[in-house]
Amino acid sequence: MTLLEQFQLWLASMWPDWAAYITPAIVGILVIIIFVLTMVMVIIYFERRFMARFQIRLGPNRCGPEGILQPIADAIKVLFKEDIVPAKGDKLVHWIAPIVVFVPILMIFAVVPIHKGAILVDLNVGIVYVVAISSLSTVGIYMAGWAANNKYALISALRTIAQMVSYELPVVLSILGVVLMVGSLSMNQIVDSQSIPFILLQPLGFIIFFLGTLAEMNRCPFDLLEAESEIIAGYHIEYSGMKFALFYLGEYGHAVAYSCIITTLFLSGWRGPLLPPIIWFLIKIMVVFALIVWIRSTIPRLRVDQLMAFAWKCMLPMAVINLFIVAAEVLWLPEVFPWIMIAVNFAFACALVLLWSKLFVLGGGRVEV
Amino acid sequence: MPSDIFACFFFFRHGILSPQHFEPGAFTVLADYGYVGILLVAAILFTILLLLIPLTLSLLGVVPRKSNPVKTSTYECGLETIGKTWVQFNFRYYLFAILFVALDVLTIFLYPWAVNLRGLGLFGFIAMVAFFIILLVGYVYAWRKGALEWK
Numbered sequence: 001m002t003l004l005e006q007f008q009l010w011l012a013s014m015w016p017d018w019a020a021y022i023t024p025a026i027v028g029i030l031v032i033i034i035f036v037l038t039m040v041m042v043i044i045y046f047e048r049r050f051m052a053r054f055q056i057r058l059g060p061n062r063c064g065p066e067g068i069l070q071p072i073a074d075a076i077k078v079l080f081k082e083d084i085v086p087a088k089g090d091k092l093v094h095w096i097a098p099i100v101v102f103v104p105i106l107m108i109f110a111v112v113p114i115h116k117g118a119i120l121v122d123l124n125v126g127i128v129y130v131v132a133i134s135s136l137s138t139v140g141i142y143m144a145g146w147a148a149n150n151k152y153a154l155i156s157a158l159r160t161i162a163q164m165v166s167y168e169l170p171v172v173l174s175i176l177g178v179v180l181m182v183g184s185l186s187m188n189q190i191v192d193s194q195s196i197p198f199i200l201l202q203p204l205g206f207i208i209f210f211l212g213t214l215a216e217m218n219r220c221p222f223d224l225l226e227a228e229s230e231i232i233a234g235y236h237i238e239y240s241g242m243k244f245a246l247f248y249l250g251e252y253g254h255a256v257a258y259s260c261i262i263t264t265l266f267l268s269g270w271r272g273p274l275l276p277p278i279i280w281f282l283i284k285i286m287v288v289f290a291l292i293v294w295i296r297s298t299i300p301r302l303r304v305d306q307l308m309a310f311a312w313k314c315m316l317p318m319a320v321i322n323l324f325i326v327a328a329e330v331l332w333l334p335e336v337f338p339w340i341m342i343a344v345n346f347a348f349a350c351a352l353v354l355l356w357s358k359l360f361v362l363g364g365g366r367v368e369v
Numbered sequence: 370m371p372s373d374i375f376a377c378f379f380f381f382r383h384g385i386l387s388p389q390h391f392e393p394g395a396f397t398v399l400a401d402y403g404y405v406g407i408l409l410v411a412a413i414l415f416t417i418l419l420l421l422i423p424l425t426l427s428l429l430g431v432v433p434r435k436s437n438p439v440k441t442s443t444y445e446c447g448l449e450t451i452g453k454t455w456v457q458f459n460f461r462y463y464l465f466a467i468l469f470v471a472l473d474v475l476t477i478f479l480y481p482w483a484v485n486l487r488g489l490g491l492f493g494f495i496a497m498v499a500f501f502i503i504l505l506v507g508y509v510y511a512w513r514k515g516a517l518e519w520k
Contacts (some may be wrong), residue, residue: 021400025407032408035417079423082433087441099416105414110405120408121401128480129405148442149454162462165469172476237444241432243421246416293451302407305518308465312517320501323479327486 003117004028020283028120034082039285040252041071043328044068046286047293047335054297077250081241086149088240098239098246100140100187105253109135111187111318112260115270117186126187127175130261131168134216134234137250138164141219141235142224149237156234161217161305163222166311171212172309177205177326178265191269201267202340204322204349206266210291213262215311217254224304235286259288464516475504 001137004024011020013072045068083090113119113125123129136161153188159265181201198210199206200350215222222235226234234248263269263284272280302310329341426432443450479497486493511517 021403025404026411028404029408029411033411033439077383080426080432081423082435083423083427084436084440086443087438089445089459095420098420099413100403102416103409103412106415107405107408110408121404123405128477138409146455148443150445151450151454152445154454159461161448165462165466169469169472169484173479178485179480182484183484183487185480185484201461202454219481232444232446242420244421287384308462309517312465312468313512324498327483327494 039256044071050293078245083241086238089149090147097144098243101137102246103135104136108257122188125185152231153235160225161184165210167215170315170319174205174209177202180326194268197268208319213258221227221299259285
Protein backbone atom coordinates (compact mmCIF):
# COMPACT_ATOMS: atom_id res chain seq x y z
CA MET A 1 0.00 0.00 0.00
CA THR A 2 1.49 3.31 -1.03
CA LEU A 3 1.70 6.37 1.18
CA LEU A 4 -0.87 8.21 -0.94
CA GLU A 5 -3.38 5.36 -0.59
CA GLN A 6 -2.98 5.46 3.19
CA PHE A 7 -3.44 9.24 3.06
CA GLN A 8 -6.57 8.72 0.97
CA LEU A 9 -8.03 6.21 3.44
CA TRP A 10 -7.29 8.53 6.33
CA LEU A 11 -8.97 11.46 4.57
CA ALA A 12 -11.96 9.33 3.61
CA SER A 13 -12.84 8.98 7.29
CA MET A 14 -13.42 12.75 7.56
CA TRP A 15 -14.01 14.29 4.13
CA PRO A 16 -16.47 13.60 1.31
CA ASP A 17 -15.27 10.93 -1.09
CA TRP A 18 -14.40 13.09 -4.07
CA ALA A 19 -12.22 15.33 -1.92
CA ALA A 20 -10.54 12.34 -0.31
CA TYR A 21 -9.84 11.01 -3.82
CA ILE A 22 -8.53 14.25 -5.34
CA THR A 23 -6.45 15.68 -2.48
CA PRO A 24 -3.77 12.93 -2.39
CA ALA A 25 -3.44 13.24 -6.17
CA ILE A 26 -2.79 16.98 -5.91
CA VAL A 27 -0.26 16.46 -3.12
CA GLY A 28 1.51 13.78 -5.16
CA ILE A 29 1.55 15.88 -8.31
CA LEU A 30 3.00 18.88 -6.45
CA VAL A 31 5.72 16.63 -5.06
CA ILE A 32 6.46 15.34 -8.57
CA ILE A 33 6.68 18.81 -10.11
CA ILE A 34 8.87 20.15 -7.30
CA PHE A 35 11.08 17.05 -7.46
CA VAL A 36 11.52 17.31 -11.23
CA LEU A 37 12.26 21.04 -11.26
CA THR A 38 14.70 20.82 -8.34
CA MET A 39 16.50 17.82 -9.76
CA VAL A 40 16.75 19.45 -13.19
CA MET A 41 18.36 22.54 -11.64
CA VAL A 42 20.73 20.40 -9.59
CA ILE A 43 21.85 18.28 -12.52
CA ILE A 44 22.28 21.27 -14.85
CA TYR A 45 24.60 22.86 -12.29
CA PHE A 46 26.30 19.52 -11.64
CA GLU A 47 26.83 18.81 -15.33
CA ARG A 48 28.33 22.21 -16.05
CA ARG A 49 30.73 22.01 -13.12
CA PHE A 50 31.63 18.37 -13.72
CA MET A 51 32.15 18.84 -17.49
CA ALA A 52 34.33 21.84 -16.72
CA ARG A 53 36.54 19.67 -14.53
CA PHE A 54 36.99 17.22 -17.41
CA GLN A 55 37.99 20.10 -19.68
CA ILE A 56 40.40 21.57 -17.09
CA ARG A 57 38.44 24.74 -16.42
CA LEU A 58 36.29 25.97 -13.55
CA GLY A 59 32.78 26.23 -14.96
CA PRO A 60 30.15 28.67 -13.63
CA ASN A 61 31.37 30.04 -10.29
CA ARG A 62 30.07 33.63 -10.11
CA CYS A 63 26.42 33.47 -9.01
CA GLY A 64 26.32 32.65 -5.32
CA PRO A 65 28.83 30.44 -3.49
CA GLU A 66 30.59 28.16 -6.01
CA GLY A 67 28.13 29.30 -8.69
CA ILE A 68 25.29 27.42 -7.09
CA LEU A 69 22.68 29.99 -8.15
CA GLN A 70 23.63 29.70 -11.84
CA PRO A 71 20.54 27.65 -12.88
CA ILE A 72 18.27 30.24 -11.25
CA ALA A 73 20.07 33.03 -13.09
CA ASP A 74 19.61 31.08 -16.34
CA ALA A 75 15.92 30.65 -15.62
CA ILE A 76 15.45 34.38 -15.02
CA LYS A 77 17.37 35.25 -18.17
CA VAL A 78 15.26 32.89 -20.25
CA LEU A 79 12.08 34.35 -18.77
CA PHE A 80 12.90 37.84 -20.07
CA LYS A 81 13.90 36.80 -23.58
CA GLU A 82 11.86 37.96 -26.54
CA ASP A 83 9.71 35.24 -28.04
CA ILE A 84 10.44 34.81 -31.76
CA VAL A 85 8.11 32.82 -34.01
CA PRO A 86 9.47 32.25 -37.55
CA ALA A 87 7.34 34.06 -40.12
CA LYS A 88 7.19 31.12 -42.52
CA GLY A 89 6.66 28.49 -39.86
CA ASP A 90 3.54 26.69 -38.71
CA LYS A 91 2.65 28.89 -35.74
CA LEU A 92 0.13 26.64 -33.99
CA VAL A 93 2.39 23.58 -34.08
CA HIS A 94 5.30 25.79 -33.05
CA TRP A 95 3.38 26.63 -29.86
CA ILE A 96 2.14 23.12 -29.13
CA ALA A 97 5.49 21.34 -29.64
CA PRO A 98 7.15 22.34 -26.30
CA ILE A 99 4.05 21.18 -24.43
CA VAL A 100 4.09 17.81 -26.20
CA VAL A 101 7.77 17.40 -25.35
CA PHE A 102 7.52 18.31 -21.69
CA VAL A 103 4.23 16.74 -20.56
CA PRO A 104 5.22 13.06 -21.16
CA ILE A 105 8.37 13.59 -19.11
CA LEU A 106 6.34 14.71 -16.11
CA MET A 107 4.02 11.76 -16.75
CA ILE A 108 6.89 9.26 -16.43
CA PHE A 109 7.35 10.23 -12.79
CA ALA A 110 3.89 8.89 -11.91
CA VAL A 111 5.37 5.40 -11.51
CA VAL A 112 8.81 6.20 -10.09
CA PRO A 113 9.13 5.11 -6.43
CA ILE A 114 11.39 7.75 -4.86
CA HIS A 115 10.99 6.43 -1.31
CA LYS A 116 9.43 3.40 0.36
CA GLY A 117 5.82 3.61 -0.82
CA ALA A 118 6.27 7.11 -2.23
CA ILE A 119 4.83 6.64 -5.71
CA LEU A 120 1.90 8.44 -7.29
CA VAL A 121 0.27 5.28 -8.62
CA ASP A 122 1.69 1.79 -8.37
CA LEU A 123 0.36 0.72 -11.77
CA ASN A 124 0.40 -3.02 -12.34
CA VAL A 125 1.85 -2.33 -15.82
CA GLY A 126 4.37 0.20 -14.46
CA ILE A 127 7.35 -0.40 -16.70
CA VAL A 128 5.28 -0.76 -19.88
CA TYR A 129 3.68 2.57 -19.00
CA VAL A 130 7.16 4.12 -18.81
CA VAL A 131 8.13 2.70 -22.21
CA ALA A 132 4.88 3.90 -23.77
CA ILE A 133 4.89 7.40 -22.30
CA SER A 134 8.58 8.16 -22.72
CA SER A 135 8.50 7.62 -26.47
CA LEU A 136 5.75 10.24 -26.87
CA SER A 137 8.09 13.20 -26.53
CA THR A 138 9.69 12.20 -29.84
CA VAL A 139 6.44 13.30 -31.46
CA GLY A 140 6.94 16.72 -29.87
CA ILE A 141 10.49 16.92 -31.19
CA TYR A 142 9.28 16.05 -34.67
CA MET A 143 6.55 18.71 -34.39
CA ALA A 144 9.17 21.29 -33.39
CA GLY A 145 11.40 20.39 -36.31
CA TRP A 146 8.52 20.47 -38.75
CA ALA A 147 6.95 23.70 -37.52
CA ALA A 148 10.16 25.72 -37.71
CA ASN A 149 10.23 25.55 -41.53
CA ASN A 150 13.98 25.21 -41.35
CA LYS A 151 15.91 22.53 -43.19
CA TYR A 152 18.32 21.86 -40.36
CA ALA A 153 15.48 21.51 -37.88
CA LEU A 154 13.67 19.08 -40.16
CA ILE A 155 16.79 16.96 -40.70
CA SER A 156 17.30 16.87 -36.94
CA ALA A 157 13.69 15.84 -36.34
CA LEU A 158 13.94 13.02 -38.89
CA ARG A 159 17.18 11.83 -37.30
CA THR A 160 15.46 11.76 -33.92
CA ILE A 161 12.78 9.47 -35.22
CA ALA A 162 15.30 7.16 -36.92
CA GLN A 163 17.23 6.99 -33.65
CA MET A 164 14.13 6.42 -31.55
CA VAL A 165 12.91 3.68 -33.89
CA SER A 166 16.26 1.90 -33.69
CA TYR A 167 16.99 2.13 -30.00
CA GLU A 168 13.48 1.43 -28.72
CA LEU A 169 13.87 -2.30 -29.45
CA PRO A 170 17.07 -3.04 -27.47
CA VAL A 171 15.73 -0.98 -24.56
CA VAL A 172 12.43 -2.85 -24.45
CA LEU A 173 14.19 -6.22 -24.79
CA SER A 174 16.65 -5.47 -22.00
CA ILE A 175 13.83 -4.45 -19.65
CA LEU A 176 12.40 -7.91 -20.29
CA GLY A 177 15.35 -9.44 -18.45
CA VAL A 178 14.33 -7.57 -15.31
CA VAL A 179 10.68 -8.51 -15.80
CA LEU A 180 11.66 -12.18 -16.13
CA MET A 181 13.49 -12.12 -12.82
CA VAL A 182 10.78 -10.22 -10.96
CA GLY A 183 7.72 -11.84 -12.52
CA SER A 184 5.82 -8.57 -12.35
CA LEU A 185 5.66 -5.22 -14.15
CA SER A 186 4.93 -3.09 -11.09
CA MET A 187 7.75 -0.72 -10.16
CA ASN A 188 7.27 -1.29 -6.42
CA GLN A 189 7.64 -5.03 -6.84
CA ILE A 190 10.70 -4.56 -9.04
CA VAL A 191 12.34 -2.67 -6.18
CA ASP A 192 11.09 -5.11 -3.56
CA SER A 193 12.61 -8.14 -5.28
CA GLN A 194 16.09 -6.63 -5.62
CA SER A 195 17.84 -7.89 -2.52
CA ILE A 196 20.81 -8.07 -4.91
CA PRO A 197 20.84 -5.19 -7.42
CA PHE A 198 20.07 -6.47 -10.92
CA ILE A 199 23.16 -4.74 -12.28
CA LEU A 200 25.13 -7.62 -10.71
CA LEU A 201 22.79 -10.36 -11.88
CA GLN A 202 22.51 -9.12 -15.47
CA PRO A 203 25.34 -6.73 -16.34
CA LEU A 204 24.76 -7.18 -20.07
CA GLY A 205 21.14 -6.07 -19.72
CA PHE A 206 22.31 -3.03 -17.79
CA ILE A 207 24.84 -2.06 -20.47
CA ILE A 208 22.27 -2.38 -23.25
CA PHE A 209 19.60 -0.51 -21.32
CA PHE A 210 22.00 2.24 -20.35
CA LEU A 211 23.28 2.80 -23.91
CA GLY A 212 19.76 2.57 -25.32
CA THR A 213 18.45 5.18 -22.91
CA LEU A 214 21.42 7.41 -23.72
CA ALA A 215 20.25 7.30 -27.31
CA GLU A 216 16.62 7.84 -26.37
CA MET A 217 17.31 10.91 -24.30
CA ASN A 218 19.62 12.16 -27.07
CA ARG A 219 22.75 12.46 -25.00
CA CYS A 220 26.31 12.16 -26.20
CA PRO A 221 27.58 10.11 -28.02
CA PHE A 222 24.16 9.71 -29.65
CA ASP A 223 23.15 13.39 -29.79
CA LEU A 224 23.05 13.54 -33.57
CA LEU A 225 19.88 15.56 -33.55
CA GLU A 226 21.63 18.57 -32.11
CA ALA A 227 25.04 18.11 -33.72
CA GLU A 228 26.22 21.72 -33.58
CA SER A 229 28.91 21.27 -36.22
CA GLU A 230 26.58 20.02 -38.96
CA ILE A 231 22.96 21.00 -38.25
CA ILE A 232 23.60 23.92 -35.87
CA ALA A 233 21.29 23.16 -32.97
CA GLY A 234 18.79 20.81 -34.50
CA TYR A 235 15.09 20.95 -33.81
CA HIS A 236 15.15 23.96 -31.47
CA ILE A 237 17.01 26.39 -33.76
CA GLU A 238 14.00 28.64 -34.18
CA TYR A 239 12.96 28.64 -30.54
CA SER A 240 13.74 31.31 -28.00
CA GLY A 241 12.67 32.35 -24.53
CA MET A 242 10.37 30.18 -22.48
CA LYS A 243 9.65 27.73 -25.29
CA PHE A 244 13.35 27.03 -25.67
CA ALA A 245 13.56 26.68 -21.91
CA LEU A 246 10.86 24.02 -22.04
CA PHE A 247 12.94 22.00 -24.51
CA TYR A 248 15.93 22.43 -22.24
CA LEU A 249 13.87 21.38 -19.23
CA GLY A 250 12.56 18.49 -21.26
CA GLU A 251 16.03 17.30 -22.20
CA TYR A 252 17.31 17.37 -18.64
CA GLY A 253 13.98 16.13 -17.29
CA HIS A 254 14.43 13.15 -19.58
CA ALA A 255 17.89 12.62 -18.12
CA VAL A 256 16.46 12.70 -14.59
CA ALA A 257 13.62 10.38 -15.55
CA TYR A 258 15.91 7.81 -17.12
CA SER A 259 18.36 8.06 -14.22
CA CYS A 260 15.41 7.25 -11.97
CA ILE A 261 14.31 4.35 -14.17
CA ILE A 262 17.84 2.91 -14.36
CA THR A 263 18.13 3.25 -10.59
CA THR A 264 14.81 1.52 -10.06
CA LEU A 265 15.40 -1.30 -12.53
CA PHE A 266 19.05 -2.11 -11.98
CA LEU A 267 20.39 -0.39 -8.87
CA SER A 268 17.66 -1.55 -6.44
CA GLY A 269 15.88 1.82 -6.25
CA TRP A 270 15.60 3.34 -2.80
CA ARG A 271 16.97 0.29 -0.97
CA GLY A 272 20.17 0.61 0.99
CA PRO A 273 21.58 0.30 4.50
CA LEU A 274 21.80 2.98 7.23
CA LEU A 275 20.74 6.11 5.30
CA PRO A 276 17.04 6.90 4.72
CA PRO A 277 15.68 5.56 1.40
CA ILE A 278 15.21 8.95 -0.28
CA ILE A 279 18.89 9.79 0.30
CA TRP A 280 19.94 6.46 -1.24
CA PHE A 281 17.69 7.15 -4.20
CA LEU A 282 19.18 10.62 -4.77
CA ILE A 283 22.74 9.27 -4.43
CA LYS A 284 22.06 6.58 -7.02
CA ILE A 285 20.48 9.07 -9.44
CA MET A 286 23.52 11.31 -9.15
CA VAL A 287 25.89 8.39 -9.73
CA VAL A 288 24.02 7.39 -12.89
CA PHE A 289 23.98 10.98 -14.10
CA ALA A 290 27.68 11.39 -13.36
CA LEU A 291 28.29 8.34 -15.55
CA ILE A 292 26.25 9.98 -18.33
CA VAL A 293 28.31 13.19 -18.06
CA TRP A 294 31.52 11.18 -17.99
CA ILE A 295 30.54 9.44 -21.24
CA ARG A 296 29.58 12.77 -22.77
CA SER A 297 32.95 14.31 -22.05
CA THR A 298 34.92 11.24 -23.15
CA ILE A 299 33.41 9.78 -26.30
CA PRO A 300 33.02 11.70 -29.58
CA ARG A 301 29.75 11.76 -31.49
CA LEU A 302 28.94 8.85 -33.81
CA ARG A 303 28.11 9.11 -37.51
CA VAL A 304 24.54 8.37 -38.57
CA ASP A 305 25.41 5.09 -40.27
CA GLN A 306 27.48 3.99 -37.26
CA LEU A 307 24.57 4.89 -35.01
CA MET A 308 22.10 2.77 -36.94
CA ALA A 309 24.56 -0.11 -37.36
CA PHE A 310 25.28 -0.07 -33.63
CA ALA A 311 21.60 -0.36 -32.81
CA TRP A 312 20.61 -3.01 -35.34
CA LYS A 313 23.73 -5.13 -35.65
CA CYS A 314 25.15 -4.92 -32.16
CA MET A 315 22.57 -4.05 -29.53
CA LEU A 316 19.55 -5.88 -30.90
CA PRO A 317 21.21 -9.35 -31.16
CA MET A 318 22.90 -8.86 -27.80
CA ALA A 319 19.58 -7.90 -26.20
CA VAL A 320 17.95 -11.07 -27.58
CA ILE A 321 20.84 -13.23 -26.34
CA ASN A 322 20.62 -11.56 -22.94
CA LEU A 323 16.89 -12.26 -22.85
CA PHE A 324 17.40 -15.98 -23.44
CA ILE A 325 20.28 -16.27 -20.98
CA VAL A 326 18.12 -14.69 -18.27
CA ALA A 327 15.10 -16.82 -19.20
CA ALA A 328 17.17 -20.00 -18.98
CA GLU A 329 18.62 -18.95 -15.63
CA VAL A 330 15.19 -18.12 -14.24
CA LEU A 331 13.82 -21.48 -15.37
CA TRP A 332 16.63 -23.85 -14.46
CA LEU A 333 18.90 -22.16 -11.97
CA PRO A 334 16.58 -20.27 -9.62
CA GLU A 335 18.08 -21.60 -6.39
CA VAL A 336 21.77 -21.34 -7.21
CA PHE A 337 23.95 -19.37 -4.85
CA PRO A 338 23.82 -15.74 -6.11
CA TRP A 339 27.57 -15.17 -6.23
CA ILE A 340 27.97 -18.01 -8.74
CA MET A 341 25.24 -16.46 -10.87
CA ILE A 342 26.96 -13.08 -10.71
CA ALA A 343 30.26 -14.59 -11.86
CA VAL A 344 28.57 -16.54 -14.69
CA ASN A 345 26.68 -13.49 -15.88
CA PHE A 346 29.74 -11.25 -15.83
CA ALA A 347 31.61 -13.88 -17.84
CA PHE A 348 28.78 -13.99 -20.40
CA ALA A 349 28.69 -10.20 -20.63
CA CYS A 350 32.44 -9.86 -21.12
CA ALA A 351 32.53 -12.63 -23.73
CA LEU A 352 29.66 -11.15 -25.75
CA VAL A 353 30.96 -7.59 -25.62
CA LEU A 354 34.43 -8.75 -26.71
CA LEU A 355 32.99 -10.85 -29.53
CA TRP A 356 30.89 -8.02 -30.89
CA SER A 357 33.67 -5.48 -30.61
CA LYS A 358 35.89 -7.83 -32.68
CA LEU A 359 33.18 -8.00 -35.33
CA PHE A 360 32.88 -4.25 -35.47
CA VAL A 361 36.59 -3.65 -35.77
CA LEU A 362 36.87 -6.13 -38.66
CA GLY A 363 33.93 -4.73 -40.59
CA GLY A 364 34.65 -1.11 -39.87
CA GLY A 365 31.09 -0.72 -38.65
CA ARG A 366 29.65 -2.51 -41.67
CA VAL A 367 29.39 -6.16 -40.70
CA GLU A 368 28.19 -8.53 -43.41
CA VAL A 369 26.55 -11.87 -42.70
CA MET B 370 -13.99 10.26 -17.70
CA PRO B 371 -13.21 11.59 -14.21
CA SER B 372 -16.91 11.84 -13.31
CA ASP B 373 -17.29 8.10 -13.93
CA ILE B 374 -14.42 7.44 -11.60
CA PHE B 375 -15.96 9.63 -8.93
CA ALA B 376 -19.32 7.93 -9.35
CA CYS B 377 -17.67 4.55 -9.15
CA PHE B 378 -15.77 5.56 -6.06
CA PHE B 379 -18.93 6.95 -4.47
CA PHE B 380 -21.00 3.83 -5.13
CA PHE B 381 -18.18 1.67 -3.95
CA ARG B 382 -17.78 3.56 -0.69
CA HIS B 383 -21.48 3.42 0.10
CA GLY B 384 -21.89 -0.23 -0.63
CA ILE B 385 -24.09 0.20 -3.71
CA LEU B 386 -21.39 -1.55 -5.70
CA SER B 387 -19.86 -4.27 -3.63
CA PRO B 388 -16.43 -5.73 -4.37
CA GLN B 389 -18.10 -8.81 -5.89
CA HIS B 390 -19.18 -6.68 -8.83
CA PHE B 391 -15.59 -6.34 -9.92
CA GLU B 392 -12.84 -8.61 -10.96
CA PRO B 393 -10.18 -8.66 -8.23
CA GLY B 394 -8.23 -5.43 -8.52
CA ALA B 395 -10.53 -3.91 -11.13
CA PHE B 396 -11.58 -1.04 -8.91
CA THR B 397 -8.06 -0.05 -7.86
CA VAL B 398 -6.95 -0.14 -11.49
CA LEU B 399 -9.70 2.31 -12.36
CA ALA B 400 -8.73 4.60 -9.48
CA ASP B 401 -5.05 4.38 -10.45
CA TYR B 402 -5.70 5.50 -13.98
CA GLY B 403 -7.80 8.32 -12.57
CA TYR B 404 -4.62 9.57 -10.89
CA VAL B 405 -2.70 9.26 -14.16
CA GLY B 406 -5.45 11.29 -15.84
CA ILE B 407 -5.25 13.97 -13.15
CA LEU B 408 -1.47 14.05 -13.60
CA LEU B 409 -1.91 14.50 -17.37
CA VAL B 410 -4.27 17.45 -16.87
CA ALA B 411 -2.02 18.98 -14.21
CA ALA B 412 1.09 18.57 -16.36
CA ILE B 413 -0.59 20.25 -19.35
CA LEU B 414 -1.85 23.10 -17.17
CA PHE B 415 1.58 23.54 -15.59
CA THR B 416 3.31 23.68 -18.97
CA ILE B 417 0.77 26.16 -20.34
CA LEU B 418 1.24 28.24 -17.18
CA LEU B 419 5.00 28.29 -17.79
CA LEU B 420 4.39 29.48 -21.35
CA LEU B 421 1.93 32.15 -20.17
CA ILE B 422 4.39 33.84 -17.78
CA PRO B 423 6.53 35.47 -20.52
CA LEU B 424 3.37 36.29 -22.52
CA THR B 425 1.96 38.18 -19.54
CA LEU B 426 5.29 39.90 -18.98
CA SER B 427 5.43 40.98 -22.61
CA LEU B 428 1.91 42.43 -22.32
CA LEU B 429 3.19 44.38 -19.31
CA GLY B 430 6.09 45.60 -21.40
CA VAL B 431 8.82 43.88 -19.37
CA VAL B 432 9.74 41.39 -22.10
CA PRO B 433 10.62 43.10 -25.40
CA ARG B 434 8.35 42.61 -28.41
CA LYS B 435 10.18 44.16 -31.32
CA SER B 436 9.63 41.79 -34.20
CA ASN B 437 10.99 42.56 -37.65
CA PRO B 438 11.23 40.59 -40.90
CA VAL B 439 14.92 39.85 -40.49
CA LYS B 440 14.43 38.51 -36.99
CA THR B 441 11.59 36.20 -37.97
CA SER B 442 13.23 34.93 -41.13
CA THR B 443 14.54 31.37 -41.27
CA TYR B 444 17.93 31.04 -39.60
CA GLU B 445 20.34 28.88 -41.56
CA CYS B 446 23.78 30.09 -40.54
CA GLY B 447 23.39 33.53 -42.04
CA LEU B 448 22.65 32.52 -45.62
CA GLU B 449 19.18 33.08 -46.98
CA THR B 450 17.27 29.83 -47.30
CA ILE B 451 16.93 28.42 -50.81
CA GLY B 452 13.73 26.74 -51.92
CA LYS B 453 11.03 25.26 -49.75
CA THR B 454 11.52 23.12 -46.66
CA TRP B 455 8.25 21.27 -46.77
CA VAL B 456 8.91 19.13 -49.84
CA GLN B 457 8.85 15.43 -50.49
CA PHE B 458 12.20 13.79 -50.00
CA ASN B 459 13.69 10.38 -49.40
CA PHE B 460 14.02 9.93 -45.66
CA ARG B 461 16.15 6.78 -45.96
CA TYR B 462 15.13 4.96 -42.84
CA TYR B 463 11.74 3.60 -43.95
CA LEU B 464 13.16 0.07 -44.02
CA PHE B 465 14.24 0.48 -40.41
CA ALA B 466 10.78 1.79 -39.63
CA ILE B 467 9.13 -1.26 -41.20
CA LEU B 468 11.43 -3.61 -39.27
CA PHE B 469 10.69 -1.64 -36.12
CA VAL B 470 6.94 -1.97 -36.55
CA ALA B 471 7.28 -5.74 -37.03
CA LEU B 472 9.61 -6.27 -34.08
CA ASP B 473 8.07 -3.81 -31.64
CA VAL B 474 4.74 -5.58 -31.75
CA LEU B 475 6.67 -8.73 -30.89
CA THR B 476 8.36 -7.14 -27.90
CA ILE B 477 5.11 -5.94 -26.38
CA PHE B 478 3.80 -9.47 -26.92
CA LEU B 479 6.82 -10.73 -24.97
CA TYR B 480 5.87 -8.88 -21.77
CA PRO B 481 3.04 -11.19 -20.66
CA TRP B 482 5.27 -14.15 -21.55
CA ALA B 483 8.04 -12.75 -19.36
CA VAL B 484 5.72 -12.17 -16.41
CA ASN B 485 4.39 -15.73 -16.59
CA LEU B 486 7.51 -17.62 -17.58
CA ARG B 487 7.79 -19.47 -14.25
CA GLY B 488 4.24 -20.75 -14.71
CA LEU B 489 4.72 -21.67 -18.36
CA GLY B 490 7.94 -23.57 -17.73
CA LEU B 491 9.88 -25.41 -20.41
CA PHE B 492 7.02 -25.30 -22.92
CA GLY B 493 6.90 -21.52 -22.83
CA PHE B 494 10.67 -21.30 -23.27
CA ILE B 495 10.70 -23.62 -26.29
CA ALA B 496 7.73 -21.85 -27.85
CA MET B 497 9.55 -18.54 -27.61
CA VAL B 498 12.77 -20.04 -29.01
CA ALA B 499 10.81 -21.33 -32.01
CA PHE B 500 9.21 -17.95 -32.44
CA PHE B 501 12.60 -16.23 -32.35
CA ILE B 502 14.03 -18.65 -34.92
CA ILE B 503 11.28 -17.58 -37.33
CA LEU B 504 12.17 -13.96 -36.62
CA LEU B 505 15.86 -14.70 -37.03
CA VAL B 506 15.22 -15.82 -40.59
CA GLY B 507 13.60 -12.48 -41.34
CA TYR B 508 16.38 -10.59 -39.57
CA VAL B 509 19.16 -12.36 -41.48
CA TYR B 510 17.23 -11.81 -44.73
CA ALA B 511 16.96 -8.08 -43.99
CA TRP B 512 20.66 -7.90 -43.12
CA ARG B 513 21.76 -9.72 -46.30
CA LYS B 514 19.48 -7.60 -48.47
CA GLY B 515 21.23 -4.54 -47.03
CA ALA B 516 18.17 -3.17 -45.24
CA LEU B 517 20.33 -2.47 -42.19
CA GLU B 518 22.73 -0.24 -44.13
CA TRP B 519 22.30 3.51 -43.98
CA LYS B 520 22.86 4.52 -47.59
